[in-house]
Amino acid sequence: MPLTGEYKPSTADWARTQAEEYEASQGAKANTLRGVPIIVLTTVGAKSGALRKTALMRVEHDGRYLVVASKGGAHDEPKWAENMRRHPHVELQDGATKRDYTARELTGDERALWWTRAAEVWPDYDNYQKRTDRQIAIFLLEPRTE
Numbered sequence: 001m002p003l004t005g006e007y008k009p010s011t012a013d014w015a016r017t018q019a020e021e022y023e024a025s026q027g028a029k030a031n032t033l034r035g036v037p038i039i040v041l042t043t044v045g046a047k048s049g050a051l052r053k054t055a056l057m058r059v060e061h062d063g064r065y066l067v068v069a070s071k072g073g074a075h076d077e078p079k080w081a082e083n084m085r086r087h088p089h090v091e092l093q094d095g096a097t098k099r100d101y102t103a104r105e106l107t108g109d110e111r112a113l114w115w116t117r118a119a120e121v122w123p124d125y126d127n128y129q130k131r132t133d134r135q136i137a138i139f140l141l142e143p144r145t146e
């Protein structure tokens with residue numbers, strides 16, 4: 001069941017532009033960052049209840065996706081992370097395909113396994129973690145059946 005609601009654009013111009021161009025072109029344009037594929041995540045705003053669309057690196061394994069709340073190693077966490085804690089039903093667009101997923105924050109061994117997978121795709125994640133005292137949250141997105 002797709003998410004419904006008013007879309008509220010991100011205040012980060014570069015990221016907003018990439019997310020909107022990617023979605024409008026069915027993933028045919030604006031689909032990489034430094035040559036590495038991205039996806040677009042849609043979350044429901046924790047405060048606004050609006051739809052928020054966020055370009056993120058594509059980390060996929062067996063039909064499940066990982067999203068990394070790095071924000072370049074900033075000390076403040078990206079807002080979309082709290083959106084997902086409040087509203088775990090999210091949408092993810094990978095190329096022309098958009099599906100519904102349930103987000104689950106990872107800890108322990110599961111977190112370590114998926115962090116390794118993420119750093120294989122985007123090695124800078126390790127550098128981002130060195131820049132901040134906060135443990136960068138990561139979320140596993142598992143396909144919703146209903």
Ligand code: F42
Pocket residue numbers: 008009010011012014015016018019033038044045046047048049050052054055056057068069070071072077078079080081082083
């Ligand atoms: N960011 C990452 O964290 N990880 C990545 O792997 C990543 C890859 C990537 C690839 C391409 C690209 O173009 C951007 C990429 N980014 C990546 C950046 C990402 O797209 C986001 O810009 C970044 O993570 C920051 O996310 P953010 O949710 O903090 O966005 C800010 C800029 C924003 O839009 N803020 C809004 C605003 O109005 O200030 C609020 C957004 C929001 O969700 N608001 C909540 C609501 O209810 O609507 C309330 C939030 C609150 O509590 O105030």
